[in-house]
Amino acid sequence: MRNIKVILQYEGTRYQGWQKQEGGGNTIQGRLEALLTKMCGSPVEVNGSGRTDAGVHALGQTANFHIDTDMTPEEIMRYMNEYLPEDIAVIQAQEASARFHSRLNATGKTYCYRVLNSSVPHIFDRRYVYEVPEVLDMEAMCRAADILCGTHDYKAFTSTKKGKKSTVRTVEAIIVTRVGDEIRFTFKGNGFLYHMVRIMMGTLLEVGMHKREAAQIKELLTSGRREEAGMLVPAKGLTLVEVHYS
Amino acid sequence: MRNIKVILQYEGTRYQGWQKQEGGGNTIQGRLEALLTKMCGSPVEVNGSGRTDAGVHALGQTANFHIDTDMTPEEIMRYMNEYLPEDIAVIQAQEASARFHSRLNATGKTYCYRVLNSSVPHIFDRRYVYEVPEVLDMEAMCRAADILCGTHDYKAFTSTKKGKKSTVRTVEAIIVTRVGDEIRFTFKGNGFLYHMVRIMMGTLLEVGMHKREAAQIKELLTSGRREEAGMLVPAKGLTLVEVHYS
Structure with missing residues (x-):
């Protein structure tokens, strides 16, 4: 075979x-x-x-x-x-090779989340972006993104009910860039929990709207309380960009 | 009003x-x-x-x-x-102003036709590009595009049955650019006849595939014979980019 x-x-x-x-x-x-x-x-x-x-x-x-x-x-x-x-x-x-397994051999993944920061719809990208017309504080979101990086227990950022599996992961980088009306969030890490990118995104956007402080994120990483983290943003803005292998 | x-x-x-x-x-x-x-x-x-x-x-x-x-x-x-x-x-x-009329006051239009020149589909752009996997001679298509420009009777390049209206138009520019797997054809002119851009495109692609000579286009502009011009390419590759006003 x-x-x-x-x-x-x-x-x-x-x-x-x-x-x-x-x-x-x-x-x-x-x-x-x-x-x-x-x-x-x-x-x-x-x-x-x-x-x-x-x-x-x-x-x-x-x-x-x-x-x-x-x-x-x-x-x-x-x-x-x-x-x-x-x-x-x-x-x-x-x-x-006979032993290659796409999941077991993966060493990391890159995801991208696209936010359309405009009150004017973008017809051609509408299936791939999440529309957030509110003013977003780029600087605050970048600060929050930095705090989210590292090796942490991301229990507050997953929808998985308590299980025996570890919720510790390493997020190597979260890069936030603005291109015209669009803000792209690129997440690179060794693995992501169920809903993790979308809950991190909801939290980052709430920081951007000044609904929460960037500094609060440290507490979330310690408390592990899902109910205190941000909302789950829509799936359509999320794209799996690349799977990494060593 | x-x-x-x-x-x-x-x-x-x-x-x-x-x-x-x-x-x-x-x-x-x-x-x-x-x-x-x-x-x-x-x-x-x-x-x-x-x-x-x-x-x-x-x-x-x-x-x-x-x-x-x-x-x-x-x-x-x-x-x-x-x-x-x-x-x-x-x-x-x-x-x-009270007298502005979007059709009567228009002095020109820009259209773009997108060709995906690859045998690998592009999922995210599939509704906006026409897939042509064949090798295309860029140099020949650019030469043909130049010949198509100018003020001519474009009767061979329209699906309109013979009528009394003039089929003379001015095409100011046809710009052909390659970006990765994609070839973009940008048409700028004072007006375009019914199906004109799509029949010009079919003709240009046939030149690109060496199914006809660029020089033949001069004859088409003289003869006005629709049946000797290229095929009508699919609508989905075509986008009205801008309407010009003086």
């Missing part, structure tokens, strides 16, 4: 997220597995680097699957792009 | 073009008139700078309408953006 690694793009708008669901549901993983199973004539499982939530997009999701075929990676990619729906694409395919 | 000039953006994907149709139909003009008529309580007519075809987008369509209201242009814009569908937006509104 060969192990094929692919890099995927998708627009998450009409999907119930990455992960396939019992009894159907329109998911990215479900679509990929159905297509590859048809291509190979036997069941194929697709491992993603992680689950993206319903509505979240990907510029560079990584996945791998084991198949028995004579097709070259280039041919597999062409076949997939021919039959995948128009909002999912394979932009790279290559042979991987 | 006040005369309000607006600049509009829209994604043409799900519309049957600009112009309202007898017996309904989903059109940009129809949507705008329905909304303004509701806002004013009496029928409002909206003049566009020109009709865009079904599927064609606009970054800067200009329109004007006469209304009787106390609202400021800013308030009109906000009202419209609140009630317009998410694929139509007003990005500017201002008081115009």
